[in-house]
Amino acid sequence: MSSSRKVLLAVTGFAAAIAAARAGDAPAPSYKGIVPAATLEVWRDLGTGNGALTHYKPATPPGHYGIGTAPTMQQIGGWTIAVPPDGSNLPPGSGTVAAGEKLFSSDCAMCHGGFGEGAHGYPALAGGVGSLAGAAPQKTVGSYWPYATTLWDYINRAMPFYAPHTLKPDQVYALTAFILNLNGIVNGKFVADAQSVKRVKMPNRNSFNWKDPRPVTHNAACMKNCAPPGSVRITSSAAKMGLTPRTTGPVDDMKGSSK
Amino acid sequence: MSKTDRRGLFRLGAAFGAIATAASTGARAATVAPPADNAWSNALGAGVDSRPYGRPSRFEKNVIRRYVPWLSPTRNADASFTPLQDHHGIITPNGLFFERYHSGRPSIDPKDYRLMISGRVKRPLLLTLDQLMRYPSVSRIHFIECPANGATEWPAAQLNSLQFTHGMIGCAEWTGVRLSTLLDEAGLLPDSRWMLATGSDGAHMDRSLPMVKCLDDCIVAWGQNGEAIRPEQGYPVRLVVPGWQGNVNVKWLRQLEVGSEPWITREETSEYSELLGDGKSLGFTWAMNAKSVITFPCPERSLTGGPGFYQIHGLAWSGNGRVKHVDVSLDGGVSYHRAALDGPVLSRCLTRFTFNWRWDGKPALIQSRVTDETGYVQPTIAQKHKFWGRDPVYENNSIQTWQVLADGTVNNVQLS
Numbered sequence: 001m002s003s004s005r006k007v008l009l010a011v012t013g014f015a016a017a018i019a020a021a022r023a024g025d026a027p028a029p030s031y032k033g034i035v036p037a038a039t040l041e042v043w044r045d046l047g048t049g050n051g052a053l054t055h056y057k058p059a060t061p062p063g064h065y066g067i068g069t070a071p072t073m074q075q076i077g078g079w080t081i082a083v084p085p086d087g088s089n090l091p092p093g094s095g096t097v098a099a100g101e102k103l104f105s106s107d108c109a110m111c112h113g114g115f116g117e118g119a120h121g122y123p124a125l126a127g128g129v130g131s132l133a134g135a136a137p138q139k140t141v142g143s144y145w146p147y148a149t150t151l152w153d154y155i156n157r158a159m160p161f162y163a164p165h166t167l168k169p170d171q172v173y174a175l176t177a178f179i180l181n182l183n184g185i186v187n188g189k190f191v192a193d194a195q196s197v198k199r200v201k202m203p204n205r206n207s208f209n210w211k212d213p214r215p216v217t218h219n220a221a222c223m224k225n226c227a228p229p230g231s232v233r234i235t236s237s238a239a240k241m242g243l244t245p246r247t248t249g250p251v252d253d254m255k256g257s258s259k
Numbered sequence: 260m261s262k263t264d265r266r267g268l269f270r271l272g273a274a275f276g277a278i279a280t281a282a283s284t285g286a287r288a289a290t291v292a293p294p295a296d297n298a299w300s301n302a303l304g305a306g307v308d309s310r311p312y313g314r315p316s317r318f319e320k321n322v323i324r325r326y327v328p329w330l331s332p333t334r335n336a337d338a339s340f341t342p343l344q345d346h347h348g349i350i351t352p353n354g355l356f357f358e359r360y361h362s363g364r365p366s367i368d369p370k371d372y373r374l375m376i377s378g379r380v381k382r383p384l385l386l387t388l389d390q391l392m393r394y395p396s397v398s399r400i401h402f403i404e405c406p407a408n409g410a411t412e413w414p415a416a417q418l419n420s421l422q423f424t425h426g427m428i429g430c431a432e433w434t435g436v437r438l439s440t441l442l443d444e445a446g447l448l449p450d451s452r453w454m455l456a457t458g459s460d461g462a463h464m465d466r467s468l469p470m471v472k473c474l475d476d477c478i479v480a481w482g483q484n485g486e487a488i489r490p491e492q493g494y495p496v497r498l499v500v501p502g503w504q505g506n507v508n509v510k511w512l513r514q515l516e517v518g519s520e521p522w523i524t525r526e527e528t529s530e531y532s533e534l535l536g537d538g539k540s541l542g543f544t545w546a547m548n549a550k551s552v553i554t555f556p557c558p559e560r561s562l563t564g565g566p567g568f569y570q571i572h573g574l575a576w577s578g579n580g581r582v583k584h585v586d587v588s589l590d591g592g593v594s595y596h597r598a599a600l601d602g603p604v605l606s607r608c609l610t611r612f613t614f615n616w617r618w619d620g621k622p623a624l625i626q627s628r629v630t631d632e633t634g635y636v637q638p639t640i641a642q643k644h645k646f647w648g649r650d651p652v653y654e655n656n657s658i659q660t661w662q663v664l665a666d667g668t669v670n671n672v673q674l675s
Contacts, residue, residue, distance in 0.1 A: 043520050046543065047452030049471030056474055059439065062381045062446025067393050071385035076377045079514050082455055082465060084522045121332030133538035137650075139529060144540070147523055154525035157463040161336075164362055164461035208528070210542045214535065217646045219628070219636040219658075223586065223595045231675070232591035232624065234662065236415035238558075238671040243411075244419045245328065247344070247559050249321055254328040 042210045081165075083153040087198025090152065093169035094193035097186070100178025103171055107160050116140070116182045126182040129203060142183025146208050148200035152176045152192075173197070315354075319345075324355060327411075327423055335363035338405060340426030343552070344559035349400070349574070349602060349609040351429035353484055358491045359405055359427070361526075362461030365511055369495045374479070378455075378517035381446030388495050392481060394436040394444075399478060399501070400608045402576050404428040404547050406504035406531065409655035412640070416673045421557035424659065424671060428576075430609040431492075433499045434482025439474045441515070450519045456498050459513035466507045467521035468500065472545075476501050476607075479512065502578030502607035503545045504653070506531055533653055547578035549637050550656035551585055551612070551629035562667035566620030571598075572613045577631035582610040584630050589616070591624030591660060591674050592639065598627065623663040624674065640673050 048054070083089045105114065111122035118124030128138025141151055156172045158164045167175070177192035180200060190196065220226070238244065245252040315322065324339035331337040341357040358364075369388045376384040405427035411417045418424050442454075447470075454473045458464040468477075478499040481488055488494050493510025500507045506526060521527070523542075533541040553573040556562050562569060575582045581604055586595035598612040612627065629637045638646075640657040662672040 040520065044452060047469045047471065047519075047521070049469065053452070053471050053474070058443040058446070060443050062444060065394060065444055067444075068384040068386040068390045071375055071377065071383050075385065076375065076383060079375055079457075080377060080516060081463065082457065082516065082522045082524065084518070084520060086520075132534055132540075133536065137534055139534075141529075145525075145528055147528070150523055150525050150528055153522075154529075157465070158362060158461065158525070161333075161362065161461075165463060204540075207538055208532070208540050208542045209535070212541055212544065214541075215646050216635075217638040217642050219638040219642060221586075221630055221636050223597075225593070226595065227591075227593050229593060232593060233675040234624075234672045235675050236417075236673045237662065238416040238419035241417050241419070243329075243417050244423060245325060247325060247342070247420050247422050251323065251325055252328075 039208075039210065046210065081153070081157055083149045083156075085147045085149050085198075087149050087194060090149070090194035090197060091169045092194065093173050094191050095170050095172070095174025095177050096191050097174075097177045097181040097188050099170075100174035100176070100181075100192075103174055104178050108175070111161065116179060125179050129183075132204070132207070140183070141179055142185060142203060144204050146202055146205045148176065148180060148185075148197050148202055151179060152197050155179075322355070324358060325422060325426075327418070336361055338407075338427055340422045341429050342422050342559075343426050343428075343554050343574070344421045344557050346554060346574070349430055349611050350484060351431055353431070353486065353489045353492070356429035356431065356483075356489070356492060357405065357427045359505060360460070361464050364490055365460050366490065367459070367494060367511060372495050374496060374512065375514045376441055376445045376517075377514065379448040379451045379519065380442070380517050381448060382444070384441070384445050388481070391436065391479070391496065394440055396434060396436050397478065398432055398434040398482070399476075399499075400430065400432045400603075400605055401499060401501040402428055402430040402607065402609050403499070403505045403508050404550075404576070404578075405506070406544060406547065406653040409657070410652050412657075412671075412673070413643075413651055413655050414649045416671045419558045419671050421552065421554060421559055425552045427505070428609075430576075431483045432485065433478055433480040435478045435480030435496070435499070438477035438479055438498070438515075441479060442473060442517070445517075447517060451517045453518050453521050455514075455516040455518065455522050455524075456507070456509040456512060457514040457516065458493070458509045458511040460511050464506070464509055464526065465522065465524050466509060466526055467524065468507060470517075472500065472503070479515075502547060502580075504531070504547055507545070531653070533651055536648060536650075544653055547576075548654065548656045549575070549577035549579065549582070549629045549631040549635050551575035551582075551627040551637060552659045553587070553625055553627050553661055556625070556663060556667075556669045557661060558669050558671055561669050562618060562663060565667070566618050569616050569618055570613055571616050571625065572601075572611065573598075573627050575610045575612055575627065575629040576608065577629065577633075577635070578607055579635065580632040581606050582612075582629055583632050583634075585610075585612040586628045586630075587612075587614040588626040588628070589623050592626055592628075592658070595628060618663075620665060622665055624672070625661050625663060626658050628658050641675060 112125050113119040116125035125141050128140045128143035131138045155175050173192040177190050180186045245254050322342050322345040326337055326339045339358045341351055341355050372388045374386045374391055408427035412424055452470050454468050455465055480499045481496050483492055488497055496512045497510045498508055498512050535541055553571055555572050575585045585598040587598045588595045598614040601611045601613050604610050637658055643657045660672050660674050662670045
């Protein structure tokens with residue numbers, strides 16, 4: 001496999017495609033026709049173990065040990081940054097697509113590309129719509145993320161990569177507006193604020209299952225004659241793939257030399 | 260001390276020096292040990308003051324975590340792999356425990372550390388590390404595995420290495436307070452169905468967890484194998500969610516927020532979610548299904564002694580409970596033989612297995628297959644392909660096949 005076919009993983013996660021030899025003979029199964037169940041019901045069932053928690057009895061009453069202090073509202077507010085899909089924790093402020101474009105060019109484009117196409121192996125933020133069912137799925141904000149609140153939340157908590165959680169709310173709103181606009185989800189006049197962000201309907205919103213619909217991959221605890229003699233065939237070998245860093249000597253950076 | 264004593268000590272020191280000099284001139288090098296002594300047997304070794312914090316022998320310097328350079332554009336958001344080929348027993352040494360960072364590894368002064376418990380609770384809590392450690396504590400041995408462990412092997416056998424096909428796992432004794440103890444202390448309000456764990460790294464890494472798991476067996480841990488949790492593992496405090504995928508075991512933990520619905524963070528949508536085909540996706544995947552691998556022989560550890568006796572050994576684990584048994588095949592899965600479980604067999608913990616093998620020197624296809632206490636039997640890669648396709652990223656728990664060649668070389672292969 002040539003190095004150009006080594007597909008880089010997304011920068012902060014292993015969700016992007018792994019270098020795929022695709023030497024396969026079996027077609028991928030289809031889960032066509034799966035309709036995600038009503039989200040809130042599924043979430044409630046998952047959270048409580050289908051109601052098992054109704055029988056939960058605390059081992060001790062609140063304050064039993066009396067160790068620790070009560071945080072102030074200001075302390076709680078400072079650290080409680082997560083924004084759920086209902087947008088309930090979005091702060092005051094707003095930002096335009098134009099303001100977002102300016103900020104994106106100076107602070108974000110060096111990694112994500114001028115149009116959110118991705119650069120130097122860092123993730124693309126736009127494009128890929130319609131690719132998820134194909135052979136080379138491209139997961140971007142526009143093609144994949146189910147909620148716009150998650151976009152606001154992630155920019156706010158983790159970006160820019162080199163100085164996370166340093167943007168002001170107006171800047172986060174502006175970048176949210178610009179990235180949504182890059183994806184054609186909102187028009188150029190869109191102004192992002194607490195009300196508008198939570199109302200954005202993301203294209204992939206209804207494609208997420210929150211319970212695994214796949215069959216459990218069964219095997220049999222067979223001990224003898226588990227396969228016809230002679231039927232065992234090697235379908236792939238890693239020996240000559242040329243993808244493996246050395247596991248002897250110093251760390252191998254695969255650049256032809258190592259320290 | 261008298262003058263005479265001091266002179267005596269000086270003479271003793273001079274004598275040591277003379278002997279050391281004689282040894283190092285190679286006067287005795289012509290005689291091979293045994294029967295001769297080795298050089299180190301004729302020299303005074305280093306003192307107890309030379310290594311206040313111990314480290315492995317200098318001859319083990321290449322037993323290290325390694326990374327795959329083409330997996331990520333930056334080392335600050337990357338993974339390193341545990342060298343399982345040198346992993347003896349079920350406990351991963353703290354310096355070899357695999358790493359996964361989302362925004363690099365922070366350096367945290369424990370006196371500045373705070374843990375906040377907030378949201379749908381009666382009494383929000385703010386704890387210093389000292390206060391946290393005053394709560395009743397427990398110590399449990401659990402593995403932590405990245406769900407992308409083996410991801411490169413989904414489409415085909417690609418990396419010819421045990422370290423890189425299986426090394427995103429480690430197992431340690433974690434010491435800390437049960438999460439349920441802290442949630443009881445804060446007091447859950449009605450409809451507290453979910454909890455968000457957030458780290459204080461740059462990513463502010465956060466994952467939603469069902470309350471039913473939080474109240475079951477999770478630990479807010481500060482101890483790892485008898486010492487403070489290593490910075491790579493979340494110093495000073497991490498969440499341990501036994502048997503569940505690594506990233507929910509949030510490191511550098513700073514906040515536990517109780518709520519009624521999940522937060523649907525970037526790490527449970529864009530990342531750590533799975534395309535299912537036809538464009539649909541799976542949002543939550545949590546427990547790591549049963550898995551095993553032979554750690555000797557392996558691509559890094561070939562059979563160097565020719566035909567004869569070898570003990571195959573390996574590791575098995577399940578995120579759903581205890582290992583029930585492990586079977587070993589020498590013929591690519593046509594027949595299996597029961598392996599011996601060695602050492603403790605604990606829930607959601609690495610379990611060591613061994614199988615005594617008299618190798619006839621012929622090519623072989625060796626495999627291990629675990630069955631856990633739920634009755635789940637580890638599947639083949641062909642079965643995973645049949646049911647899940649070749650394109651998933653996560654949860655590759657398939658049976659690993661090592662091809663042993665007549666010269667003792669071992670390769671990573673996949674079978675039909």
